[in-house]
Amino acid sequence: MAKFQISPKFQMSRRKFLTSASLGLSGIALSGCDAFDSGLGIGGGLRSFLENANGLTWRAQRLLAGRDALAPEFTEADIRQPQRPNGVTAPDDDTYKGLLTNNFADWRLEVTGLVEKPLSLTREQLQNMPSRTQITRHDCVEGWSCIAKWTGTPLALVLDQAVVKPEARYVMFHCLDTIEQSLSGDIKYYGSIDLIDARHPQTILAYGVNGKPLPVENGAPLRVRVERQLGYKMPKYLYKIELIDSFTAIGGGRGGYWEDNGYDWYGGI
Amino acid sequence: MDSAATSQTAEADTKNATLIYRQSRWTRLTHWIWAFSLFFMLLSGLQIFNARPQLYIGKQSGFGFNNTILQIGAENTDNGPRGFTEIFGYRFDTTGVLGWSGPPGQETPRAFPAWATIPSYYDLGTARVVHFFFAWVLSATLLVWLIAGLVNGHIRRDLAPRVEDLRKLPRDIVDHAKLKFHHTREYNTLQKMAYGGVLFVLLPLMIITGLAMSPSMNSVLPWLNEILGGRQTARTIHFTVMVLLVLFFIIHMLMIVAAGPINELRSIITGWYRTDPPAKHDQATERSA
Numbered sequence: 001m002a003k004f005q006i007s008p009k010f011q012m013s014r015r016k017f018l019t020s021a022s023l024g025l026s027g028i029a030l031s032g033c034d035a036f037d038s039g040l041g042i043g044g045g046l047r048s049f050l051e052n053a054n055g056l057t058w059r060a061q062r063l064l065a066g067r068d069a070l071a072p073e074f075t076e077a078d079i080r081q082p083q084r085p086n087g088v089t090a091p092d093d094d095t096y097k098g099l100l101t102n103n104f105a106d107w108r109l110e111v112t113g114l115v116e117k118p119l120s121l122t123r124e125q126l127q128n129m130p131s132r133t134q135i136t137r138h139d140c141v142e143g144w145s146c147i148a149k150w151t152g153t154p155l156a157l158v159l160d161q162a163v164v165k166p167e168a169r170y171v172m173f174h175c176l177d178t179i180e181q182s183l184s185g186d187i188k189y190y191g192s193i194d195l196i197d198a199r200h201p202q203t204i205l206a207y208g209v210n211g212k213p214l215p216v217e218n219g220a221p222l223r224v225r226v227e228r229q230l231g232y233k234m235p236k237y238l239y240k241i242e243l244i245d246s247f248t249a250i251g252g253g254r255g256g257y258w259e260d261n262g263y264d265w266y267g268g269i
Numbered sequence: 270m271d272s273a274a275t276s277q278t279a280e281a282d283t284k285n286a287t288l289i290y291r292q293s294r295w296t297r298l299t300h301w302i303w304a305f306s307l308f309f310m311l312l313s314g315l316q317i318f319n320a321r322p323q324l325y326i327g328k329q330s331g332f333g334f335n336n337t338i339l340q341i342g343a344e345n346t347d348n349g350p351r352g353f354t355e356i357f358g359y360r361f362d363t364t365g366v367l368g369w370s371g372p373p374g375q376e377t378p379r380a381f382p383a384w385a386t387i388p389s390y391y392d393l394g395t396a397r398v399v400h401f402f403f404a405w406v407l408s409a410t411l412l413v414w415l416i417a418g419l420v421n422g423h424i425r426r427d428l429a430p431r432v433e434d435l436r437k438l439p440r441d442i443v444d445h446a447k448l449k450f451h452h453t454r455e456y457n458t459l460q461k462m463a464y465g466g467v468l469f470v471l472l473p474l475m476i477i478t479g480l481a482m483s484p485s486m487n488s489v490l491p492w493l494n495e496i497l498g499g500r501q502t503a504r505t506i507h508f509t510v511m512v513l514l515v516l517f518f519i520i521h522m523l524m525i526v527a528a529g530p531i532n533e534l535r536s537i538i539t540g541w542y543r544t545d546p547p548a549k550h551d552q553a554t555e556r557s558a
């Protein structure tokens with residue numbers, strides 16, 4: 001009895017839903033999607049709801065890939081062109097230009113934050129550590145790909161040397177290049193990954209590409225390679241690695257420069 | 270004499286035509302979720318494409334060599350900026366739609382125009398949020414449909430091709446060309462091919478090529494890109510399947526209008542469908558016998 005009373009109501013509301021949905025669709029199409037645009041700003045309710053899918057993607061891919069599944073590696077024959085530079089390709093910052101003039105002799109990689117032994121490493125010290133060389137494909141969020149041979153120090157070795165505190169959850173990379181000039185000052189590139197990706201066997205601090213020292217346009221003296229994620233997760237012109245338990249206080253609080261401008265923190269897809 | 274017979278038949282048609290319950294609630298619900306999802310996936314996908322409006326063949330994008338098969342762009346000419354689309358080396362002027370578009374006097378270089386993208390302005394990050402949300406919805410719905418369709422017999426009864434479908438195919442093509450439609454409970458051969466093609470070929474291929482573009486999924490399924498011919502080929506296939514789905518949509522809409530939009534829409538909204546009177550079928554059967 002109750003079933004028969006509920007059923008027509010359900011039919012009606014569903015019909016109403018379909019009608020309003022199709023009206024909504026045509027309305028969106030007619031107004032050139034302006035109506036939809038307004039609800040999609042960072043922090044907006046609609047956007048926050050849609051962004052839940054990113055968390056789902058992150059968890060699903062972590063579940064499938066685990067900690068150590070390797071990104072595909074290629075052969076020398078696949079290196080058919082120089083690594084395509086993108087983003088900032090010639091930092092205009094005085095600090096950077098000063099370091100470059102001296103061929104990075106005064107440059108140091110600082111390892112700070114939630115570590116037992118903060119480090120300050122020269123390029124020679126990094127290069128004297130065990131290295132890893134890998135021919136991998138760089139996938140840009142824009143859609144293009146480029147295969148190159150990267151040589152660098154596994155990040156895991158640097159983290160082991162600094163002894164990460166148990167409460168640390170993320171690695172924040174701080175860079176020397178100004179990516180944006182705003183009223184409140186220059187914004188230098190920053191970005192973060194979690195400790196699983198930081199300790200992944202293919203995650204290296206690269207100082208060489210295609211058998212040569214890393215050139216300025218690709219991030220000299222040091223850039224990150226995180227091979228299971230997109231290019232924006234691999235900062236260039238690195239000078240500081242900070243171990244943190246939360247990135248909410250850094251920049252816009254979404255974990256990186258591009259993340260604060262709307263990209264997903266997880267760049268595995 | 271002829272006209273009298275026709276009007277008599279028409280009267281008999283209305284009287285004998287029967288409403289049958291043709292589409293289960295699973296079919297209807299999943300149909301509308303797909304329609305909704307594909308709308309947003311298309312428009313956000315075109316926005317994502319705008320970030321790199323070129324398609325390549327192979328593992329990587331050629332910068333030091335040429336493996337580009339499609340490019341949409343803008344260039345300066347003696348007549349001002351023009352939009353162009355280049356496919357396999359053939360270049361077309363597509364000003365106003367592809368490459369260079371916008372309100373008069375405010376045109377900008379962009380591959381797909383503002384009215385075809387979500388958001389309408391350039392915003393790759395937001396387009397990705399929208400695209401991946403609906404990718405989950407679409408995939409989950411496909412799985413629900415597959416399970417429901419196997420359990421309630423929809424796939425076996427309505428979609429699985431039979432030998433007689435092949436026999437009926439030439440006649441079916443002629444009937445469609447003449448816009449002569451038979452309203453029966455069963456799908457005709459071309460319908461089976463179109464729906465089956467979308468659900469068992471195009472949508473799975475879309476999901477597979479989408480996953481093949483994910484660097485993280487490449488570590489889980491490293492062989493996927495090898496089968497597909499490389500990540501950039503996967504991206505090109507992804508785009509091509511989009512074009513095929515849009516073509517399907519256009520034909521789908523034309524067929525609904527031609528076959529009787531009210532009856533067709535009622536069937537996919539309520540499930541109830543008015544079939545042709547059985548008398549007509551008997552005659553047809555007799556004729557063909």
